[in-house]
Amino acid sequence: MLDKLSLDGKVVIVTGGGTGLGKAMVQALARAGANVAIAARRRGPIEEVVAEVESLGRKGLAIPTDVSDSRQVEHMVALTLDELGKIDVLINNAGRTAENNPAPIWEVTDEEWRAGIDTNLSGAFYCARAVSKYMVDRGSGKIINVASGFGLRGVRDLYIYTCSKGGMLQLTRTLAMSLGRYGVTANTIVPGFIPTRGTDSFRRSLPGSGDVIPIGRLGQPEDIGPIAVFLASNASDYMNGEMIIMDGGGLAGGYAPTGHAPEIPIV
Amino acid sequence: MPILEEYRLTDRVAIVAGDGTLDSNVFTxxxxxxxxxxxxxxxxxxxxxxxxxxxxRRANAIGGEAHGILCDHTNEQDVEMVFTEALNRFGRVDILVNNLRTEFGKSFDQVTVDEYETVMGRNVRSVFLMCRAAGTRMMAQGRGRIVNIISGLAERGLWNSAAYCASQGAVLQLTKALALEWGRHNIRVNAIGTGWFSSEELPLEEAQKELLVRFIPLRRKGHPRDIAPALVYLTSDSCDYTTGQPIYIDGGLMAHP
Known part of the structure; x- marks a missing residue:
């Protein structure tokens, strides 16, 4: 049964694959046997990751792409098909966090809102749209969206990030309801607090040491690898429209401060 | 076939608890x-x-080392005996999997107190006793993984299923609360949620004549094999930052309005 966890010969596109969580996913996918197309805005980081993929004996393809531009997304898909022959899995991981500084709602400008939603949510929509017809026609495919615990709960003064990540969950569910009958599934990975360079801007809302997280530590990018491999593999074929939350127990709680443990005898 | 090393359970000792009606028993x-x-x-x-x-038989046939014991999971002495026997044989307990789901369907106004208590006993009291016995040992060892197999009815309602739904909701809440309480002891507690499953292998065309099957976004019932790899991840060391969560493997049912 566990052979299904292998990605031998599969082709995966990872957006935002040059750094942070995206890079960690690419590394795990390649170790599990996948050939990987890595898309991100900057060429430098993705070429480094491609070299890592190739050192494992898999094919890697660097495609500089701004996912908020649907023409570039179409090009990313066409180039992947040309160079790697097929697309089994799309991982929508690209997200812009640098501009998402917490701010009172009355200070968020139209431009900031549009730019944030464009990259974090529209980008995922464009990528899903660009692979969907191809996947439906061949009768198989997997779309994996990377959201955030902030897409399920509110965060003070953090509108763009929370709304775009909440939208990712609904994109997943709607794809699941629409494409499931054609053999194409969609699922979401929901990471919790994982410090990367991209989260620097709202570090203020991140706990410093992991003290407030039930298991007592912050997440590491490496935590996401085995989940991405599972969702990209045939081991998850019956999973559709769902999410895997990886947050050290944060969302299982959230009802009282961590460690609040009342003692109330039966009277 | 390259498979991530992270999914290996080499030298881990797992207790698999199984009880239930026909459809849930086939999972074990x-x-x-x-x-x-x-x-x-x-x-x-x-x-x-x-x-x-x-x-x-299945575990040994794939090259494993498995032993079994009969027990009543609702009985405290029986549960202690299970852990004593497992420790005698293998020396430690790293993993507990509870597949304890007795299904029950009846118009709620007709449900007797005995029936209600039987469902809650075999589905909730049993999980409570197994988790408590496991947690004690796992805290002493400084590590552990617990996975409770539940149904999507932990979060959704269904006609004639109020008692069963309540029992599944109870196990989901037990999962979340224990994940917090035992998180700092390096014990992870998660659940796998199932949907409509069958171990019959009907031709797809035949299966899709059933209205229930057409209701599932993937348009087929699940097979116990569909949840096995997720179980392996949740019981492995690499599942360290995922805790207190249900993972539903249900063909898309939970996305359905």
Whole structure:
């Protein structure tokens, strides 16, 4: 049964694959046997990751792409098909966090809102749209969206990030309801607090040491690898429209401060 | 076939607890087999001899080392005996999988107190006793993984299923609360939520004549094999930052309005 966890010969596109969580996913996918197309805005980081993929004996393809531009997304898909022959899995991981500084709602400008939603949510929509017809026609495919615990709960003064990540969950569910009958599934990975360079801007809302997280530590990018491999593999074929939350127990709680443990005898 | 090292359960000892009605009982042998295939030694604690024998047979057939014991999971002494026997045989307990789901359907106004207590006993009290016995040992060892197999009815309602729904919701809440309480002891507690499953292998065209099957976004019922790899991840060391969560493997049912 566990052979299904292998990605031998599969082709995966990872957006935002040059750094942070995206890079960690690419590394795990390649170790599990996948050939990987890595898309991100900057060429430098993705070429480094491609070299890592190739050192494992898999094919890697660097495609500089701004996912908020649907023409570039179409090009990313066409180039992947040309160079790697097929697309089994799309991982929508690209997200812009640098501009998402917490701010009172009355200070968020139209431009900031549009730019944030464009990259974090529209980008995922464009990528899903660009692979969907191809996947439906061949009768198989997997779309994996990377959201955030902030897409399920509110965060003070953090509108763009929370709304775009909440939208990712609904994109997943709607794809699941629409494409499931054609053999194409969609699922979401929901990471919790994982410090990367991209989260620097709202570090203020991140706990410093992991003290407030039930298991007592912050997440590491490496935590996401085995989940991405599972969702990209045939081991998850019956999973559709769902999410895997990886947050050290944060969302299982959230009802009282961590460690609040009342003692109330039966009277 | 390259498979991530992170999914290996080499030298881990797993207790697989199985009890339930026909549809849930069929899972237990596949769960035992998956853990054995990943390298764990498996101790099966089942209410029925058929389930125990089939689970041990499947786990051994894939090259594992499995043993079984019969027990009543609602009985405190029986549960202690399971852990004593497992520790005698294997020396430690790293993993507990509870597949304890007795399904029950009846118009709620007709449900007797005895029926309600039987459902809650076999589905909730049993999980409570198994988790408590496991947690004590796992805290002493400084590590552990617990996975409760539940149904999507932990979060959704269904006609004639109020007692069963309540029992599944209870196990989901037990999962979340224990994840917090034992998180700092390096114990992870998660659940796998199932949907409509069957171990019958009907031709797809035949299966899709059923209205229920057409309601599922993936348009087929699940098979116990569909949840096995997720179980292996949740019981592995690499599942360290995921805790207190249900993972639903249900063909898209939970996305359905």
């Amino acid at each position: 042998p596949y769960l035992a087999e998956a853990l054995a295939e990943a390298g764990a030694r498996v101790f099966v604690a089942a209410r029925s001899a058929d389930v125990m024998d089939e689970s041990v």
